[in-house]
Amino acid sequence: MGEVISNERCKLQAVEALESNVRSYSRSFPAIFSRARGSVMLTDSGRKIIDFLSGAGALNYGHNNHEIKAAIADYLASDAVVHGLDMATPAKLQFMETFSSVILRERGLQYRFQFTGPTGADAIEAALKLARKITGRRNIISFTHGYHGLSLGAIAASGNRFHRRASGVSLSDATFMPYDGYLGPAVDTADYLRKMLLDKSSGIDPPAAILVETVQGEGGINVARMEWLQSIQAVAREAGALLIVDDVQMGCGRTGEFFSFEFAALSPDIVAMSKSLSGYGLPLSMLLIKEELDAWGPGEHTSTFRGNNLALVSATAALDIYWRTPTFSQEVQRMGELMRGRLHAIASEHGNGFVVRGRGMALGFDCRMTEIAEAATRKAFEKGLIVERCGPNDQVVKFLPALTIDAETLNQGLEIFEDSLTQTVKKARSADWWL
Numbered sequence: 001m002g003e004v005i006s007n008e009r010c011k012l013q014a015v016e017a018l019e020s021n022v023r024s025y026s027r028s029f030p031a032i033f034s035r036a037r038g039s040v041m042l043t044d045s046g047r048k049i050i051d052f053l054s055g056a057g058a059l060n061y062g063h064n065n066h067e068i069k070a071a072i073a074d075y076l077a078s079d080a081v082v083h084g085l086d087m088a089t090p091a092k093l094q095f096m097e098t099f100s101s102v103i104l105r106e107r108g109l110q111y112r113f114q115f116t117g118p119t120g121a122d123a124i125e126a127a128l129k130l131a132r133k134i135t136g137r138r139n140i141i142s143f144t145h146g147y148h149g150l151s152l153g154a155i156a157a158s159g160n161r162f163h164r165r166a167s168g169v170s171l172s173d174a175t176f177m178p179y180d181g182y183l184g185p186a187v188d189t190a191d192y193l194r195k196m197l198l199d200k201s202s203g204i205d206p207p208a209a210i211l212v213e214t215v216q217g218e219g220g221i222n223v224a225r226m227e228w229l230q231s232i233q234a235v236a237r238e239a240g241a242l243l244i245v246d247d248v249q250m251g252c253g254r255t256g257e258f259f260s261f262e263f264a265a266l267s268p269d270i271v272a273m274s275k276s277l278s279g280y281g282l283p284l285s286m287l288l289i290k291e292e293l294d295a296w297g298p299g300e301h302t303s304t305f306r307g308n309n310l311a312l313v314s315a316t317a318a319l320d321i322y323w324r325t326p327t328f329s330q331e332v333q334r335m336g337e338l339m340r341g342r343l344h345a346i347a348s349e350h351g352n353g354f355v356v357r358g359r360g361m362a363l364g365f366d367c368r369m370t371e372i373a374e375a376a377t378r379k380a381f382e383k384g385l386i387v388e389r390c391g392p393n394d395q396v397v398k399f400l401p402a403l404t405i406d407a408e409t410l411n412q413g414l415e416i417f418e419d420s421l422t423q424t425v426k427k428a429r430s431a432d433w434w435l
């Protein structure tokens with residue numbers, strides 16, 4: 001066993017020597033991950049690790065989901081077209097028809113599909129470009145702690161200073177407004193936004209769009225209230241701006257319903273989707289665009305890997321398997337409540353101002369102190385749990401287990417987190433750097 005582990009350590013060192021310093025998750029989770037199924041990953045040395053990160057939300061249906069894999073294997077075996085630029089294929093037609101009937105029609109929504117380059121960032125780029133083209137305006141309203149990706153247009157609308165600085169150019173044409181709750185419970189920031197946008201002398205240029213996450217994933221699992229989101233939509237309409245919902249991370253069932261904005265009955269002009277859209281961790285991104293806003297000229301926003309057919313096949317399979325009945329959504333909400341209950345119990349047991357936030361199976365455990373969150377997640381990894389941090393100071397532990405996780409594995413993971421936190425708190429108290 002010792003030999004196996006040192007072998008894994010050698011491989012890790014080889015990766016470090018070869019791969020750029022830009023690598024990031026491999027630093028937080030130093031192991032060679034060789035296999036995975038469902039919510040469990042297996043390292044090179046045979047260690048089993050429970051995954052509460054799920055590819056940053058790209059694996060809502062778990063690793064190597066059997067049923068989805070079968071659809072991919074069949075497709076590959078049939079010599080159907082895998083890559084065809086954005087030419088028409090049966091796989092693409094079937095995806096659009098299935099999405100329209102299973103997801104959109106059921107919810108009284110109607111959209112056109114735009115497949116973008118296969119990153120969330122490129123979907124956001126396309127959305128901003130289209131909003132600017134339609135309105136002839138340049139400014140985008142985005143929100144404090146928002147995250148929309150790292151290409152230049154997307155990072156201009158994202159709050160994080162570290163990432164903004166890394167872009168190396170001046171980032172312009174975005175105005176940041178306080179997200180729901182940013183100024184405390186007494187201030188309705190939607191009222192503030194309305195005042196600023198409708199006042200011709202506020203100094204804010206009329207926006208092409210308001211870009212919003214209903215739950216801020218990278219920003220710290222900050223949850224917007226239904227009333228706030230509805231006000232934001234109304235403000236967008238009053239200001240002649242499009243409403244763009246960034247559902248890249250919170251879509252595909254993460255908050256309990258397929259779209260994260262369903263609970264507020266929003267009708268966004270554009271919806272950006274990626275991460276779990278393909279259902280299998282294959283890269284796939286798209287925009288949903290209201291028909292009357294489809295103002296693109298042919299090829300105005302293009303990319304080589306738009307709507308890759310393999311990813312469209314797995315995406316269709318995920319819709320067929322999980323979204324044809326309400327059962328899955330109900331189960332996600334039930335498991336989310338279970339998680340929330342456990343995390344609340346852990347928070348109140350320690351009684352040190354820990355806060356639990358989130359919706360559905362996107363939950364954040366705010367440790368308030370970076371050091372606590374950092375030490376607890378590092379310890380959790382040693383004990384066999386992958387769990388990430390988020391928030392402006394990486395002080396929030398972010399729980400994104402697969403939506404398909406079984407109760408036993410979920411509880412095991414939560415137990416590891418609880419043990420890790422208890423040890424961290426005990427150590428911090430005895431070292432007197434935290435009371």
Ligand SMILES: *Cc1c(COP(=O)(O)O)cnc(C)c1O
Binds near residue numbers: 120122150213218249
């Ligand atoms: C991850 C993410 C993006 C960017 O997606 P990439 O595929 O990493 O470019 C955009 N918006 C949100 C809300 C995200 O979570």
